Amino acid sequence: MGVEQEKTVIYDHRISTVVPATVTGNAVLHELTNMDLIMKLHYLRAVYYFNQSEITDGITIADLKNPMFLWLNICYPMAGRIRRAESGRPLIKCNDCGLRIIEARCRRTLGEWLDVESSSSSRWRLLVPDKVLGPDLQFSPMVYMQFTRFKCGGMAIGYSWAHVLGDPMSATNCINLWGELFSGNPPPKTLQLNNHQKKAESAATHVKVSPKPIPVNQVELIGDGWLAPNTRKMATNSFRITETKLKKMQPEQLKQVPTFVIISAMIWKCLAKIRKSRESKMATICRYLTLAKCSKILNNMLKTSTVRLDSSAANFGLLELATLICKQEADESKSVEELVDIENGKPDFVLYGANLTFVDMEGINLYGLELKGQKPVQVDYSIDGVGDEGAVLVLQGPQRTNETSSNQERLVMVILPEDEIQQLCELLSSEFGIAQDLKINHKLSVTNM
Amino acid sequence: MPRAPLPEFSSSVKLKYVKLGYQYLVNNFVTLLLIPVMAAVYLELVRMGPEEIMGLWRSLRLDLIQILCSFFVIIFAATVYLTSRPQPVYLVDYACFKPPTTCRVPFSTFMEHTRLISSDEKSVRFQMRILERSGLGEETCLPPANHYIPPRPTMEASRAETQLVIFSAIDDLVRKTGLRPKDIDILVVNCSLFSPTPSLSAMIINKYKLRSNVRSFNLSGMGCSAGLISVDLARDLLQVHRSSNALVVSTEIITPNFYAGNQRSMLLPNCLFRMGAAAILLSNRRRDARRAKYRLVHVVRTHKGADDRAYRCVYQEEDAEGHSGISLSKDLMAIAGEALKSNITTIGPLVLPMSEQLLFFLTLVGRKLINPKWKPYIPDFKLAFEHFCIHAGGRAVIDELQKNLELSAEHVEASRMTLHRFGNTSSSSLWYELNYIESKGRMRRGDRVWQIGFGSGFKCNSAVWKCLRTVKTPVDGPWSDCIDRYPVDIPEIVRL
Numbered sequence: 001m002g003v004e005q006e007k008t009v010i011y012d013h014r015i016s017t018v019v020p021a022t023v024t025g026n027a028v029l030h031e032l033t034n035m036d037l038i039m040k041l042h043y044l045r046a047v048y049y050f051n052q053s054e055i056t057d058g059i060t061i062a063d064l065k066n067p068m069f070l071w072l073n074i075c076y077p078m079a080g081r082i083r084r085a086e087s088g089r090p091l092i093k094c095n096d097c098g099l100r101i102i103e104a105r106c107r108r109t110l111g112e113w114l115d116v117e118s119s120s121s122s123r124w125r126l127l128v129p130d131k132v133l134g135p136d137l138q139f140s141p142m143v144y145m146q147f148t149r150f151k152c153g154g155m156a157i158g159y160s161w162a163h164v165l166g167d168p169m170s171a172t173n174c175i176n177l178w179g180e181l182f183s184g185n186p187p188p189k190t191l192q193l194n195n196h197q198k199k200a201e202s203a204a205t206h207v208k209v210s211p212k213p214i215p216v217n218q219v220e221l222i223g224d225g226w227l228a229p230n231t232r233k234m235a236t237n238s239f240r241i242t243e244t245k246l247k248k249m250q251p252e253q254l255k256q257v258p259t260f261v262i263i264s265a266m267i268w269k270c271l272a273k274i275r276k277s278r279e280s281k282m283a284t285i286c287r288y289l290t291l292a293k294c295s296k297i298l299n300n301m302l303k304t305s306t307v308r309l310d311s312s313a314a315n316f317g318l319l320e321l322a323t324l325i326c327k328q329e330a331d332e333s334k335s336v337e338e339l340v341d342i343e344n345g346k347p348d349f350v351l352y353g354a355n356l357t358f359v360d361m362e363g364i365n366l367y368g369l370e371l372k373g374q375k376p377v378q379v380d381y382s383i384d385g386v387g388d389e390g391a392v393l394v395l396q397g398p399q400r401t402n403e404t405s406s407n408q409e410r411l412v413m414v415i416l417p418e419d420e421i422q423q424l425c426e427l428l429s430s431e432f433g434i435a436q437d438l439k440i441n442h443k444l445s446v447t448n449m
Numbered sequence: 450m451p452r453a454p455l456p457e458f459s460s461s462v463k464l465k466y467v468k469l470g471y472q473y474l475v476n477n478f479v480t481l482l483l484i485p486v487m488a489a490v491y492l493e494l495v496r497m498g499p500e501e502i503m504g505l506w507r508s509l510r511l512d513l514i515q516i517l518c519s520f521f522v523i524i525f526a527a528t529v530y531l532t533s534r535p536q537p538v539y540l541v542d543y544a545c546f547k548p549p550t551t552c553r554v555p556f557s558t559f560m561e562h563t564r565l566i567s568s569d570e571k572s573v574r575f576q577m578r579i580l581e582r583s584g585l586g587e588e589t590c591l592p593p594a595n596h597y598i599p600p601r602p603t604m605e606a607s608r609a610e611t612q613l614v615i616f617s618a619i620d621d622l623v624r625k626t627g628l629r630p631k632d633i634d635i636l637v638v639n640c641s642l643f644s645p646t647p648s649l650s651a652m653i654i655n656k657y658k659l660r661s662n663v664r665s666f667n668l669s670g671m672g673c674s675a676g677l678i679s680v681d682l683a684r685d686l687l688q689v690h691r692s693s694n695a696l697v698v699s700t701e702i703i704t705p706n707f708y709a710g711n712q713r714s715m716l717l718p719n720c721l722f723r724m725g726a727a728a729i730l731l732s733n734r735r736r737d738a739r740r741a742k743y744r745l746v747h748v749v750r751t752h753k754g755a756d757d758r759a760y761r762c763v764y765q766e767e768d769a770e771g772h773s774g775i776s777l778s779k780d781l782m783a784i785a786g787e788a789l790k791s792n793i794t795t796i797g798p799l800v801l802p803m804s805e806q807l808l809f810f811l812t813l814v815g816r817k818l819i820n821p822k823w824k825p826y827i828p829d830f831k832l833a834f835e836h837f838c839i840h841a842g843g844r845a846v847i848d849e850l851q852k853n854l855e856l857s858a859e860h861v862e863a864s865r866m867t868l869h870r871f872g873n874t875s876s877s878s879l880w881y882e883l884n885y886i887e888s889k890g891r892m893r894r895g896d897r898v899w900q901i902g903f904g905s906g907f908k909c910n911s912a913v914w915k916c917l918r919t920v921k922t923p924v925d926g927p928w929s930d931c932i933d934r935y936p937v938d939i940p941e942i943v944r945l
Contacts, residue, residue: 014597014601015597015598016596016597016598017558017561017562017596017598018596019553019554019555019558021550021551021553022550023555023587023588062551062593065551066551069550069551069553081557095555095556095557096555096557096558096587097555097557097558097561098555098558139560139561139564139565
């Protein structure tokens with residue numbers, strides 16, 4: 001398939017905007033915490049695939065847009081725009097400017113689309129807008145949604161979310177809320193919005209003069225666009241790890257080691273082999289706090305920790321490495337937050353990809369987006385703005401009716417320099433028998449849990 | 450030494466009472482004259498005594514035939530008089546379209562869209578300045594097609610908007626009045642800028658299954674004052690057709706009229722025009738008099754189209770790049786002022802009390818004969834009307850009229866608040882304003898309302914209504930959920 005054909009496989013783009021139903025108010029501001037500002041150069045891109053069914057057949061664009069007006073009433077900072085305070089610190093002005101909605105059509109069927117095989121398989125790229133904040137910060141929407149209709153009647157919902165607004169937990173909870181409103185359920189009463197003055201909480205007024213902080217990289221932005229340039233071209237790929245494989249990799253003595261750590265160890269070993277001398281022997285682990293721990297919808301609550309190894313990861317056995325990771329994780333969250341100056345929100349940082357980053361997204365309810373009971377048949381997830389060291393996301397796999405949550409399969413999305421991906425695929429299939437996530441069982445019926 | 454104009458003296462208390470006394474004297478002149486005459490006749494009768502009165506009666510020597518003939522003459526004259534009187538036209542009720550929140554356009558969104566659609570930096574800044582000073586609020590609504598970047602004005606989208614606004618308004622009216630569509634005798638629809646085939650009136654007939662002998666009319670191209678033209682047409686038809694009712698629908702369809710170019714004189718409609726519609730039920734049936742809200746007293750239409758400047762003042766044309774838009778000339782305000790003067794010169798004698806007319810006449814005579822430097826007397830229309838509905842064409846129009854007619858802030862409040870909440874909804878804005886006054890609980894039985902509309906041509910049309918029953922709050926209408934927030938203070942410039 002030629003490149004030209006690739007570009008026109010998604011056609012008939014129509015752009016519009018959706019705003020909150022009622023006036024948010026005059027000069028309502030949403031303050032950004034230090035953690036928010038650290039994450040500002042990252043963007044979450046998600047694509048939810050829905051099979052053709054009676055439900056999707058009856059959905060019109062008006063049906064999709066109408067619940068959003070109430071949704072934005074609840075989560076009104078999503079509809080705001082970035083402004084700078086007098087000191088230069090960015091904040092969000094909740095001026096009801098709205099989300100951008102894109103409608104598009106695809107010349108292929110959903111089945112054909114999910115079957116696409118190519119080494120730099122970024123099939124999700126065309127289904128979600130790849131916009132970033134800036135250079136005109138005042139007029140850049142923070143959230144985009146793209147609705148793509150496939151030839152067979154299936155649908156893909158692309159969801160682009162600026163990390164400055166919240167972490168993947170917040171983003172997913174928000175879109176799941178939209179799904180609830182779409183299905184006609186009333187909004188939950190217990191949701192609060194994050195309207196705090198977090199600035200006052202950061203006690204440290206000066207940056208600690210200490211050895212270079214580990215989980216983040218400081219970057220210099222060119223111009224006002226919030227995207228850090230990469231020196232190497234990045235690409236993504238995804239791998240499916242079935243439950244049988246998981247059971248094989250987790251023998252009796254490692255029952256207490258979480259699956260996420262084992263998968264991370266596996267990938268780290270492979271990457272160490274590929275990178276050889278370039279390997280940095282350090283990795284960052286990112287986890288998110290669940291909603292139960294924080295009652296507010298929009299926030300960046302990441303727990304970052306680093307693991308330092310004495311020698312290359314390739315030298316360790318899988319189980320050895322996994323145990324080492326568990327023991328040696330050093331929590332760096334506090335020191336990371338203190339890096340940002342209270343006054344002007346400088347300097348600019350990249351977190352994912354400053355070191356090789358392993359992101360634990362198992363707890364994120366990606367398949368909780370239900371359209372009148374229909375769950376997505378597949379979810380692709382990626383992060384833009386990842387640094388050169390790359391990132392590995394461990395996500396939930398598609399759920400099946402007779403599974404308990406602990407045994408379901410995992411989807412691993414890797415964001416790495418392009419040349420490393422092919423080698424990684426080969427290594428994973430030869431050493432661990434993990435195949436790329438290619439074929440999807442079309443006959444997966446609509447799961448309703 | 451030029452004589453100082455009268456209004457300046459009103460600060461003095463003494464002159465205020467003199468003025469009040471003068472008004473009372475002149476307005477009730479005939480009554481005051483009749484009292485001594487009647488007193489004299491009564492005294493005379495009392496003095497004469499009953500026998501002398503009987504004697505006077507017999508001397509007339511009336512016999513049966515003469516009595517019968519005079520009787521017939523009296524009855525004949527009475528019948529001719531009664532049948533040649535104009536049929537009263539009652540406004541039974543009216544309903545305005547309430548735009549859904551899914552059509553809302555906040556300032557920030559409008560500005561962002563403008564920046565994305567238009568390539569010209571200057572025209573974007575110009576539109577921003579217009580919006581800041583426009584007097585519009587954050588809740589005005591545009592149709593779904595205009596939420597796209599760029600807007601997608603298809604025929605289908607225009608029809609969809611039409612169906613949404615008109616059918617909602619008519620459904621509301623049917624609910625309020627219990628009107629059965631089969632009972633509608635006359636249908637008048639006005640929509641200036643969207644005129645498909647079949648017409649909008651045919652669309653209504655099709656949807657509501659009106660009778661096959663309904664008299665339908667569709668007025669297009671007549672601008673923002675077409676609402677009152679429709680009412681005038683309905684009134685004339687109701688003179689000819691006895692015991693009938695008329696449904697008047699006033700609207701403006703925004704979808705097909707987005708201006709995609711950069712010429713400044715054509716950018717105003719994009720910024721100010723918003724979705725709206727009104728459906729009005731008029732009737733000349735006697736039984737509707739009991740439940741009607743208003744009675745139509747006068748309609749006065751003034752057309753200045755004979756003057757070339759006025760004719761080209763609001764002109765639809767293509768700009769240099771081929772984009773079609775409505776160009777507003779710079780002397781719009783001046784021409785509007787002249788048209789208004791023309792209109793009130795005609796309506797003044799019909800509505801003003803005798804005291805004002807006399808003063809105006811005397812000042813006019815004085816200016817012509819004695820001293821041309823006398824300031825023209827501006828009649829006080831506040832004596833003739835309790836409520837004013839000025840077409841919410843834009844902040845400048847309302848300011849101008851407030852100054853010209855010397856109205857207080859409360860008189861123009863309905864117009865300003867309608868502009869804020871709904872934007873310029875063209876011909877239906879007068880009905881939103883009337884609904885505001887009712888929702889505020891200010892409409893009482895016997896109150897007189899003056900509706901003034903301006904439109905392309907250049908036209909100035911007025912309608913005078915008299916309220917027949919006090920309207921109780923809360924009023925079911927487009928203001929029902931937000932009337933408590935009004936009036937709001939609208940700043941001179943809104944910082945975006």
